[in-house]
Amino acid sequence: MKLQSIIKKYLLLLFLVFSVVFLSGCWDRNEVNDLALIMAAGFDKKSDNTIELSVLLYIPKGGGNQQDMNSAGGGGYETMVRSAAGITVADAMARLQEKLPRQIFWGHTDIFLFNEKLAKEGIFEHVDFIMRHPQLRERAQIFVSKQPAKEVLSLMPPLERDLSEVLRELGEHEIGMSITTKELAQMLISDSGDCALPWIQILPPDDKNKPKRTIAYITGTAVFKKDKMIGKIDDMLTRGILWIRDEIRLAVVTVKLPQTKGYISVNLSQAHSKLVPTIENGKWKITLKSETYSDIVQNSTHLNVSDPAVVKSLERQIEQVINNRIELARKKVQKEMKADILGFADAFHRYYPKVWNKEKKRWEEIFPDVEVKYETKCKIRRQGLHS
Amino acid sequence: MLERGKISPVQMALFMNPAISATALLLVPSITAKHAHQDLWLSPIWASFIGYFIVFVSYQLNKLFPNQTIIEYSQQIVGKFFGKIIGVILLLFYLHITGVIVREYGEFVSGASLFHTPMAVIIGTMVLVCSLAVRGGIEVIGRAGEIIVPVVLLLYVIIFILLIKDLEIKNMFPIMEKGITPSLMGSVSPQSWFSEFILISFLLPYVTDRKRGMKWGMISVFSVTVLLVLTNIMDLLLFGNMTASLTYPVMVAARYISIADFLEHLESIVMAIWISGTFIKITVFYYAITLGTAQLLKLSDFRPLILPIGFLILLFGLWSSNNLEELSLFLGTSGAIYILSIQIIIPVFLLLTGFIRNKVQQGKGNNENEAPVNH
Numbered sequence: 001m002k003l004q005s006i007i008k009k010y011l012l013l014l015f016l017v018f019s020v021v022f023l024s025g026c027w028d029r030n031e032v033n034d035l036a037l038i039m040a041a042g043f044d045k046k047s048d049n050t051i052e053l054s055v056l057l058y059i060p061k062g063g064g065n066q067q068d069m070n071s072a073g074g075g076g077y078e079t080m081v082r083s084a085a086g087i088t089v090a091d092a093m094a095r096l097q098e099k100l101p102r103q104i105f106w107g108h109t110d111i112f113l114f115n116e117k118l119a120k121e122g123i124f125e126h127v128d129f130i131m132r133h134p135q136l137r138e139r140a141q142i143f144v145s146k147q148p149a150k151e152v153l154s155l156m157p158p159l160e161r162d163l164s165e166v167l168r169e170l171g172e173h174e175i176g177m178s179i180t181t182k183e184l185a186q187m188l189i190s191d192s193g194d195c196a197l198p199w200i201q202i203l204p205p206d207d208k209n210k211p212k213r214t215i216a217y218i219t220g221t222a223v224f225k226k227d228k229m230i231g232k233i234d235d236m237l238t239r240g241i242l243w244i245r246d247e248i249r250l251a252v253v254t255v256k257l258p259q260t261k262g263y264i265s266v267n268l269s270q271a272h273s274k275l276v277p278t279i280e281n282g283k284w285k286i287t288l289k290s291e292t293y294s295d296i297v298q299n300s301t302h303l304n305v306s307d308p309a310v311v312k313s314l315e316r317q318i319e320q321v322i323n324n325r326i327e328l329a330r331k332k333v334q335k336e337m338k339a340d341i342l343g344f345a346d347a348f349h350r351y352y353p354k355v356w357n358k359e360k361k362r363w364e365e366i367f368p369d370v371e372v373k374y375e376t377k378c379k380i381r382r383q384g385l386h387s
Numbered sequence: 388m389l390e391r392g393k394i395s396p397v398q399m400a401l402f403m404n405p406a407i408s409a410t411a412l413l414l415v416p417s418i419t420a421k422h423a424h425q426d427l428w429l430s431p432i433w434a435s436f437i438g439y440f441i442v443f444v445s446y447q448l449n450k451l452f453p454n455q456t457i458i459e460y461s462q463q464i465v466g467k468f469f470g471k472i473i474g475v476i477l478l479l480f481y482l483h484i485t486g487v488i489v490r491e492y493g494e495f496v497s498g499a500s501l502f503h504t505p506m507a508v509i510i511g512t513m514v515l516v517c518s519l520a521v522r523g524g525i526e527v528i529g530r531a532g533e534i535i536v537p538v539v540l541l542l543y544v545i546i547f548i549l550l551i552k553d554l555e556i557k558n559m560f561p562i563m564e565k566g567i568t569p570s571l572m573g574s575v576s577p578q579s580w581f582s583e584f585i586l587i588s589f590l591l592p593y594v595t596d597r598k599r600g601m602k603w604g605m606i607s608v609f610s611v612t613v614l615l616v617l618t619n620i621m622d623l624l625l626f627g628n629m630t631a632s633l634t635y636p637v638m639v640a641a642r643y644i645s646i647a648d649f650l651e652h653l654e655s656i657v658m659a660i661w662i663s664g665t666f667i668k669i670t671v672f673y674y675a676i677t678l679g680t681a682q683l684l685k686l687s688d689f690r691p692l693i694l695p696i697g698f699l700i701l702l703f704g705l706w707s708s709n710n711l712e713e714l715s716l717f718l719g720t721s722g723a724i725y726i727l728s729i730q731i732i733i734p735v736f737l738l739l740t741g742f743i744r745n746k747v748q749q750g751k752g753n754n755e756n757e758a759p760v761n762h
Contacts, residue, residue, distance in 0.1 A: 028501040107652075134499055137652075138643050167650050182643060346557075353561040 042149025126369025402532025423573030486703025
């Protein structure tokens with residue numbers, strides 16, 4: 001009896017020890033020192049039917065000689081760029097793996113770059129890879145670059161750790177457009193299927209002898225018809241587009257009041273806009289209702305900005321400036337490029353589902369002729385600390 | 388009686404919630420979205436009526452035969468031979484469904500994180516853990532539910548709260564663009580999940596307070612509805628029409644969370660929710676099969692059956708489909724009808740027959756003693 005209970009105890013112990021083998025999930029163990037952490041990836045066109053995948057890899061460093069590296073003035077030695085060509089992204093990735101002693105790990109990829117040439121031929125198939133791969137995160141941001149992606153990735157930014165950090169931070173400021181993988185995929189399957197991505201180019205370096213010590217920054221927006229890039233707009237027009245898309249977060253508006261010298265600048269603290277579509281007698285119209293709250297940040301006129309009458313006329317003036325900005329951007333995108341990156345199609349679909357379902361095949365013809373009206377309201381809230 | 392343990396109605400309601408919702412949370416949003424598009428949040432509401440109905444039916448059956456499970460009273464109602472056939476059908480059905488559930492679990496774990504681990508190991512370890520819980524009997528399952536379910540729900544709510552800043556209300560419109568039909572079509576597959584509430588007919592005999600059992604059963608259905616509606620709204624507001632093309636929308640949603648640059652990469656929370664929820668779900672199904680088999684074969688103990696049945700569940704899990712797409716297609720189309728028909732037609736048929744029989748016998752035996760159908 002006693003022997004039996006002892007045997008039982010040992011069997012239980014053996015079972016527990018044995019289960020450890022399974023509990024660790026050893027089939028899929030991933031040691032950090034076996035992984036190649038990809039911080040950013042770029043896609044270039046290599047030849048007619050191949051693309052080149054370039055990745056920015058993080059090089060883990062021991063603590064020892066890190067200081068030497070920094071004092072040598074190099075900085076940025078903690079990353080490297082490797083690339084490989086292939087028919088598809090997945091193919092290129094397999095080729096890339098051949099050149100890397102460690103296993104590719106996508107879990108930390110924050111940035112994807114498409115070169116302009118590739119973007120002009122369509123990005124849908126590449127986005128499919130990004131959305132499908134289980135390691136890739138949907139919050140990664142996507143950019144279109146003027147220079148080859150490989151060149152952009154190999155820059156050594158002076159202020160940040162590497163280029164992926166630079167672009168991620170720039171994207172988060174939302175001064176220009178900021179698009180995540182999820183948002184891009186949503187735009188691609190939206191009613192119009194047209195999309196827009198931030199456009200970046202390399203900032204000319206301060207020191208001609210160190211051409212790599214610079215960054216790439218957002219200078220506008222690449223406009224896509226379906227998944228093919230058809231053109232780009234500059235940063236001023238981009239801000240007009242952001243107003244329509246209700247994505248504006250940070251803006252400084254400078255106005256000149258009539259019959260005065262000097263300028264008044266206001267800083268936007270809150271802005272919201274809404275598209276209200278109407279269809280009357282077969283005429284498709286959109287009203288853009290926007291509301292902003294601003295603070296005065298600079299006043300170089302002799303006007304007293306605490307006088308309500310002055311504030312009133314200032315508000316009207318700001319509304320005028322904002323409307324003009326939006327109008328310029330809208331004309332360019334709607335009349336010239338004929339790409340619905342403004343979200344008009346979705347707005348009509350939401351308000352007039354029945355009409356939309358009948359007419360959606362004609363959207364390409366309807367879109368350039370949609371009439372747009374503005375109802376902009378601006379409120380000045382604070383005058384700053386000095387008046 | 389095979390099972391001497393007792394559980395409170397609240398315990399039952401608690402573990403019935405993940406027993407229904409655990410697998411539904413990950414797979415149903417995208418299956419529903421394929422039919423219902425932006426109305427996918429309405430579908431669980433339509434589907435929940437099946438849940439209320441099934442809880443009502445099993446409570447009425449339990450009122451007729453207070454101390455018996457569905458396996459036992461089916462023999463009382465339609466006779467020994469046909470009763471046993473119904474029992475065999477039910478048990479084989481649950482064996483298959485548990486296999487499917489186990490496979491859903493395995494597909495998720497291997498598809499989302501353990502890419503190289505063999506399916507048999509992923510499923511096998513889970514079944515082994517569940518078998519320990521089943522061995523403990525219903526009280527252990529009840530207590531496990533009490534510990535796990537509140538944590539799971541809390542984590543789930545946290546995910547929802549962290550996502551609020553990324554949600555866009557406009558994705559919800561236009562509501563009912565093509566009338567009510569798409570959302571009803573979308574509700575077919577959640578209906579099959581709700582019909583799994585018939586499992587409480589295995590549990591009601593061991594619930595201490597039957598009257599509150601009905602009430603808490605209904606509350607459980609309601610909580611599952613709320614959970615599914617919340618999940619669907621979350622996915623819809625975050626992804627819009629993209630929901631249908633994602634395999635595990637909730638997983639992607641959790642991955643999308645990013646608060647102040649450091650609160651990121653939270654998909655492991657979904658993993659924890661999913662695994663602990665599925666643990667409860669598999670355990671409840673596993674328990675029902677084991678107990679039912681023992682009752683069908685008139686054994687004196689159900690424990691010797693646990694490991695053999697666990698092995699069968701493992702095999703059914705491995706054989707139930709070749710890949711996730713097949714599984715998802717099965718659950719969205721023929722599977723829904725298959726699950727619904729067995730879990731609704733059999734209990735309703737039993738209830739009607741039992742009811743008529745009771746009436747007839749009461750009419751016949753007015754001068755005899757009451758309760759003619761007892762044993």
